[in-house]
Amino acid sequence: MSPEHGPAGTPEDHPTKPERFAGTPEDHPTKPERFAGTPEDHPTKPDGFAGTPENHPTKPEGFAGTPEDAAAYLAEIAYLLRHQGDAHRARAFTRVASMLVRDRPDLQRLRQANALESLEGVGSGIARTLAELVDTGRSSYLERLRGELNQADHAESAPFQISPLVQMGYRGDLHAHTDWSDGGASVVDMARAAQARGYEYLAITDHSPRLGVVNGLGPERLAAQRRLIDQANSELQGITLLQGIEVDINENGSLDLPDETLAELDIVIASPHVKLRMEAAAMTERMLRAVDHPHVDMIGHPTGRRPGSRAGAQYDFEAVFTAAARRDVVLEIDCDPARMDLSPELTRLAASAGCRFSLDSDAHAPDQLLYVDLGIWIARRAGLGQDRIVNWLQLAELKQLLN
Numbered sequence: 001m002s003p004e005h006g007p008a009g010t011p012e013d014h015p016t017k018p019e020r021f022a023g024t025p026e027d028h029p030t031k032p033e034r035f036a037g038t039p040e041d042h043p044t045k046p047d048g049f050a051g052t053p054e055n056h057p058t059k060p061e062g063f064a065g066t067p068e069d070a071a072a073y074l075a076e077i078a079y080l081l082r083h084q085g086d087a088h089r090a091r092a093f094t095r096v097a098s099m100l101v102r103d104r105p106d107l108q109r110l111r112q113a114n115a116l117e118s119l120e121g122v123g124s125g126i127a128r129t130l131a132e133l134v135d136t137g138r139s140s141y142l143e144r145l146r147g148e149l150n151q152a153d154h155a156e157s158a159p160f161q162i163s164p165l166v167q168m169g170y171r172g173d174l175h176a177h178t179d180w181s182d183g184g185a186s187v188v189d190m191a192r193a194a195q196a197r198g199y200e201y202l203a204i205t206d207h208s209p210r211l212g213v214v215n216g217l218g219p220e221r222l223a224a225q226r227r228l229i230d231q232a233n234s235e236l237q238g239i240t241l242l243q244g245i246e247v248d249i250n251e252n253g254s255l256d257l258p259d260e261t262l263a264e265l266d267i268v269i270a271s272p273h274v275k276l277r278m279e280a281a282a283m284t285e286r287m288l289r290a291v292d293h294p295h296v297d298m299i300g301h302p303t304g305r306r307p308g309s310r311a312g313a314q315y316d317f318e319a320v321f322t323a324a325a326r327r328d329v330v331l332e333i334d335c336d337p338a339r340m341d342l343s344p345e346l347t348r349l350a351a352s353a354g355c356r357f358s359l360d361s362d363a364h365a366p367d368q369l370l371y372v373d374l375g376i377w378i379a380r381r382a383g384l385g386q387d388r389i390v391n392w393l394q395l396a397e398l399k400q401l402l403n
Contacts (some may be wrong), residue, residue, distance in 0.1 A: 006224050064283065065108055067100040068185070070130060072099070073139050075374040079340050080145040082308035089252035090308065093335040094374070095121045101373040107134050165373055172201035173369060175246065175269060175300060175332065180225055181206035183364040187225070187241070188232055195239040201265050201395050204229060205244040208256040216244065219261040226264070235269030240395055242266035246299055246300055251275050253289025255296070257318060262295035267402050269332070271300035276313040283315040292322045297402050298358055299324065301334040301341040312341065317349055325354035325397035328401070335360040335375025347382035357389050 045337065052317070074097035081090035099120050100107075110116050111134040114128040129141055177183035178190055185193075187204055207216035216227065220246065229243045244267035248256040255270060262268050263348040270290045278286065288297060302320075305312025324331055331350050335340045339362065342350065347357065359379060363370040372391075379389065386392040390401060 016226050024200070031219045058206070065134065065181075067104045067107060070107060070133055071097040071100040071374060072377045072380075073125070073142055074129070075135060075337065076377050077142050077145060078337055079307065080149055082306075082338075083149055084145075085308050087308050088268060090337075092121065092123070094127065096126050096369060098367075099156065101370050102367065111135070123145050165376065166198035169386060170199075170359070170372070171391055171394065172199045172203070172398075173361050173363065173372060174203040174242075174244070174267060174298065174391065175205050175334070176202055176363045176369070177206050177246075178204055178219065180204075181216055182364060185227055188236075189366055190369075191232055191236055191241055193241060194367055195236065195378075197369060201240045201242060201398070203242040203244045203247045205269050207247055207265065208247040210248040210250075210256040219258065220392070222261060224266070236340040244268060244297075246271050248273050249286060249290045251286065253286040255293060259295060263296075266399075267297050267368050268295050269298045269300040270296045272302070272304045272313055276304045276310070276315070280314045280316065283313050284319060286314055287313075288323055291320060291327060291329050296329055298332055300332045300360075301336075301339050301362070302344075303332055303341050303346070304313075305341050306338055306345075307330070307340060317346060318353065321350040321353040321355050324350070325356075329375075330358045331355050331362055332373060333359050334360060334362045335369050335371040335378075337371065337374060340378060341367060342378070346380040347378060347384065351382060351384060351388060355388075357384065359389055359391050 014297075024099070078090040078093035078097065083095065083205050091386075096119070105119055107116070107130060110119065111131055116122055116130050117124065122130065129139055132137055132141075140189060173194060176190055176194075179185060180187070183190070183206070190204065191202055206224070207214045209216040209218045218259060220225050222243075229241050233241050244265050245257065245262070246269045247262065249270050249272045250256060251274070270293065272287070276283075287299070289301075291299065298356045303312030303314075304310070323329075330348075331342060342357075350357070357379070359372050359375060361369050361375075363369045389396060393401065
């Protein structure tokens with residue numbers, strides 16, 4: 001079965017060395033704790049992040065010189081390279097973008113010392129891009145890629161003044177996997193990593209059973225995992241774990257777990273993984289049925305695409321997005337660099353239909369939680385404000401939405 005036709009849990013989609021961090025201590029030095037993101041901690045931080053002059057009255061648009069700014073540029077370059085089929089260079093830009101968010105090097109100092117290539121993973125090409133950003137506040141390479149892919153018409157809205165997400169009010173990630181399915185870390189390890197980033201909550205959303213290769217959870221294992229999560233919540237301070245599931249949307253639009261099991265969970269993400277090349281009318285009915293399911297809270301990576309290798313499902317997006325808005329079903333912006341799904345264009349369309357969104361990492365290891373830092377540019381380019389993104393909600397507000 002080819003990757004275009006196969007499920008996301010196939011060996012093709014999960015190679016031995018995925019486009020993610022290796023997870024070794026050498027690759028991931030201990031990170032300092034991040035701000036909690038409360039107004040008391042950050043009295044001067046703006047509430048919004050749409051990137052408009054109204055939200056940033058004292059800052060001009062463009063590169064502000066921070067590692068997060070540079071990471072946003074590099075993440076978008078990687079995204080566009082994948083669309084051109086250049087996965088090798090896309091991985092290189094993604095690795096450096098991740099490093100910038102993780103290590104937060106002083107780019108101005110390194111540029112002055114002509115030492116940008118001393119950074120992990122930075123060769124001469126990426127060093128030239130970083131040097132141009134520091135010197136001029138722009139990237140001619142990014143501008144050229146946008147033009148080649150006909151994305152220049154939205155260039156005025158990005159890149160953006162980026163602050164670490166938690167300082168901007170981001171409270172928690174709603175899509176994360178553990179070693180209960182195809183993740184590489186325990187529930188507690190994922191919780192501690194989220195806590196170190198300053199999160200107030202994290203949803204553990206392992207896979208459902210259909211994709212056997214990902215060791216998905218059925219009702220019995222979900223019940224056992226619930227006991228573990230309850231115990232972790234009683235021991236952890238300052239963060240709350242939610243138990244959820246990433247449940248497969250079957251070809252007929254039904255879900256891969258019984259209703260009584262889904263009803264017990266804090267959050268249900270329904271995702272398309274297989275048969276993504278169904279005829280558009282049938283795919284539309286499939287997605288509409290999933291959106292209408294009473295226990296579905298979110299549609300995960302709504303097209304299933306992988307830029308540069310898999311186009312993703314085609315359906316009547318407007319009809320599905322309108323139905324999601326009517327039922328208050330959240331649409332995910334999956335920030336895994338290999339997905340970036342929804343795209344900026346579909347995010348913009350869904351926003352016009354009245355949808356709300358969740359900006360999630362789809363993390364399978366602790367350091368992959370930082371993928372949200374690499375994906376925020378999508379929300380920016382779509383013109384979203386924080387009021388449309390549920391990760392900015394306090395826990396009580398989030399639970400009310402999910403219920």
